[in-house]
Amino acid sequence: MNEQEIRDLFREMRDEPVPADSLARARMGVAERIGAERIGRKRWWVPLLAIAGCLIGAFLLLKPAKAPVPVQHPALPEVAQVRLPPETPPAPAPRRPKRARPKQVAVPVSMIRIETPDPEVVILLVN
Amino acid sequence: MWRGMLEAALMGEIPRETTSGSFDDVVRQREAQVLRTAFRILGNWADAEDVAQEVFLRLHRHGIRFANDGAAGAWLYRVTVNLCLDRARSQRPSQEMFELPSRERSAEASVLLEEKKRLLMAALAMLPVKERAAVVLREIEGLSTAEVAGVLGSSEVTVRSQISKALVRLRGILNREEV
Numbered sequence: 001m002n003e004q005e006i007r008d009l010f011r012e013m014r015d016e017p018v019p020a021d022s023l024a025r026a027r028m029g030v031a032e033r034i035g036a037e038r039i040g041r042k043r044w045w046v047p048l049l050a051i052a053g054c055l056i057g058a059f060l061l062l063k064p065a066k067a068p069v070p071v072q073h074p075a076l077p078e079v080a081q082v083r084l085p086p087e088t089p090p091a092p093a094p095r096r097p098k099r100a101r102p103k104q105v106a107v108p109v110s111m112i113r114i115e116t117p118d119p120e121v122v123i124l125l126v127n
Numbered sequence: 128m129w130r131g132m133l134e135a136a137l138m139g140e141i142p143r144e145t146t147s148g149s150f151d152d153v154v155r156q157r158e159a160q161v162l163r164t165a166f167r168i169l170g171n172w173a174d175a176e177d178v179a180q181e182v183f184l185r186l187h188r189h190g191i192r193f194a195n196d197g198a199a200g201a202w203l204y205r206v207t208v209n210l211c212l213d214r215a216r217s218q219r220p221s222q223e224m225f226e227l228p229s230r231e232r233s234a235e236a237s238v239l240l241e242e243k244k245r246l247l248m249a250a251l252a253m254l255p256v257k258e259r260a261a262v263v264l265r266e267i268e269g270l271s272t273a274e275v276a277g278v279l280g281s282s283e284v285t286v287r288s289q290i291s292k293a294l295v296r297l298r299g300i301l302n303r304e305e306v
Contacts, residue, residue, distance in 0.1 A: 009243055013248075023158060025176050029176065030187075034187050037184075
């Protein structure tokens with residue numbers, strides 16, 4: 001096949017009809033998509049409403065509680081309590097008066113040595 | 128609507144004059160062109176249908192109105208080709224797209240011309256996607272080189288070179304098959 005034959009074939013293909021089913025499918029597709037876009041445009045408030053709902057929900061869920069929630073413990077059986085007398089602190093012991101220490105005065109010491117018959121016993125008399 | 132038009136202008140997809148032509152009119156007049164172009168670049172109808180839907184959805188979203196037929200055609204070609212290029216780049220080429228029809232099938236074919244066209248389309252699918260788009264727009268859709276350059280966002284010299292290379296490659300593929 002030479003170049004001219006190729007060009008002639010191309011020229012013949014110029015007026016070939018498009019399959020009717022393809023044309024119909026394309027036309028229907030366009031109509032459907034345009035319809036879907038129109039509905040989307042009319043219902044512009046739907047996504048806004050959904051976003052607002054999500055924001056409110058998130059706000060309510062994440063809101064910090066003002067007071068701590070009291071924890072309820074199971075009630076314990078009552079036990080008779082024995083009252084103990086109040087403890088009194090022990091009275092402090094009375095202080096003893098301090099003994100006055102005798103003042104040491106330099107007194108001349110006199111000592112008398114008495115010898116006994118027993119040589120191992122000696123009597124010493126001081127002052 | 129203005130936001131859509133600004134977006135389209137930033138994407139380089141908006142025609143300068145936007146005054147008349149309702150969406151339904153454009154779809155009715157141009158759906159075959161869009162589908163056919165997408166099919167020839169992508170090689171299968173399912174992808175071509177997806178691209179056509181996306182093209183008309185963009186047209187609707189941006190609320191674009193065209194001053195004349197030429198403006199509508201150029202805009203639609205540009206967006207179609209851009210979407211096809213994106214799709215072709217993002218997906219690995221399917222085996223189905225690159226399979227040339229078998230010899231048996233050729234023998235079975237009652238009309239030789241039809242078989243040749245099928246072979247040519249299969250060979251076209253083997254080209255790099257930009258070359259493929261240039262050939263489809265220039266040779267099949269019949270746009271001028273300047274128009275093709277405008278759609279592809281390249282220079283006329285580049286388009287001429289792409290088409291020339293593509294034809295050589297096509298000839299090579301087809302002759303190899305014929306041997």
